[in-house]
Amino acid sequence: MRVFETDSLPRLEDERVAVCGDWHGNVSWLRSLTAAISAFTPGVTTILQLGDWWMDPTATDHLLLDAGIERVYVTLGNHEPWNVISPLLDAHPGVAIRVSEVTWLLPRPARLEIGGRKVLSLGGAASVDRRWRVEGRDWWLDEAITDDHVAAAIDSGEADIMLTHESPARTPVRSVREVLRTNPNGFPSDALIESAASRGRVSQVWDVARPMLLMHGHMHSPGGGRTDDGRRVASFGCDGQQSSLAFLDLNSLTLETPSLRQIREAAEGS
Numbered sequence: 001m002r003v004f005e006t007d008s009l010p011r012l013e014d015e016r017v018a019v020c021g022d023w024h025g026n027v028s029w030l031r032s033l034t035a036a037i038s039a040f041t042p043g044v045t046t047i048l049q050l051g052d053w054w055m056d057p058t059a060t061d062h063l064l065l066d067a068g069i070e071r072v073y074v075t076l077g078n079h080e081p082w083n084v085i086s087p088l089l090d091a092h093p094g095v096a097i098r099v100s101e102v103t104w105l106l107p108r109p110a111r112l113e114i115g116g117r118k119v120l121s122l123g124g125a126a127s128v129d130r131r132w133r134v135e136g137r138d139w140w141l142d143e144a145i146t147d148d149h150v151a152a153a154i155d156s157g158e159a160d161i162m163l164t165h166e167s168p169a170r171t172p173v174r175s176v177r178e179v180l181r182t183n184p185n186g187f188p189s190d191a192l193i194e195s196a197a198s199r200g201r202v203s204q205v206w207d208v209a210r211p212m213l214l215m216h217g218h219m220h221s222p223g224g225g226r227t228d229d230g231r232r233v234a235s236f237g238c239d240g241q242q243s244s245l246a247f248l249d250l251n252s253l254t255l256e257t258p259s260l261r262q263i264r265e266a267a268e269g270s
C-alpha cells in the first residue's frame with residue numbers, strides 16, 4: 001500500500017457522517033452501500049468504517065468518489081492484512097495514514113474531531129475463528145489490542161464518541177450478549193478466553209473515556225443498548241447484514257439506519 005500523506009489530528013466539520021460495520025473486502029457490498037448513501041443522504045462525504053475492512057483501497061476509490069465520499073476513516077479490526085498494515089503504522093506512529101485518494105487508516109488509538117465532537121478510535125480485536133486460520137497468511141498477532149493501546153487511549157481522556165471493532169465487556173446490547181452466551185458457531189474455548197480479554201481491554205478505555213455513544217463491528221450481531229448510567233452502544237452488522245450502515249448526526253448523536261431492503265432497493269435502482 002502506498003502512503004499519500006499523514007494527518008496527526010483529523011478535524012472535520014461534518015454534521016452528518018456514514019458509519020459502516022465490517023466490510024471483509026466485499027466490493028459488491030460496498031457498491032450497495034454507496035448506492036444507498038447516494039440515495040438516502042446525498043451530501044455525506046465521510047465514512048467511519050468500524051474494521052474488518054481488508055480492502056484494496058485503490059480499487060474502491062472510484063465507487064466511493066462516485067457516491068460523493070471524500071474520505072473513509074478505518075478503525076482497524078482483526079481480519080486485516082496486518083503484514084502490509086503494521087509496517088505502515090510502525091513507520092508513521094500516531095497519525096492517520098492516507099493509503100488512497102479516499103481511504104485513511106487510523107492509528108491505534110486515534111483521536112479525531114468531527115462536527116465539534118471528540119472521537120476516540122481504538123482498533124483491533126481477537127479472532128475467535130483463529131483455529132481455522134494460518135499465522136502469516138490470514139492471521140497475525142498484530143490484531144490484538146495491547147496494553148500500550150489501552151494506556152494511550154486512557155491517557156487521551158474523555159470522548160463523546162468511541163469507534164471500536166471489538167465489543168466492550170458487559171455490553172448492554174442484548175443480541176451480542178446472546179451470541180456470547182450461546183456461542184452458536186462453536187468457537188473453541190481458548191479463543192473465547194482471548195476474546196473476553198479483548199473485550200475487557202475495550203471496557204477499560206470505555207469506562208474512562210465515557211463516550212455517550214460507542215459504535216463497534218466484529219460481532220456480526222446488530223443491535224443497540226444503553227448502560228444503566230446512560231452510555232449507548234451500537235453493534236453494527238457486517239456485509240450483507242442489517243444495520244451495517246447508519247447515518248450519525250453529530251449534533252444529536254442519533255443514528256438513522258436504513259433497512260437491508262432499502263439498501264438492496266437503492267442498489268438495484270442505481
Ligand SMILES: [Mn+2]
Nearest residue numbers: 022052218238
Ligand atoms: Mn468480521
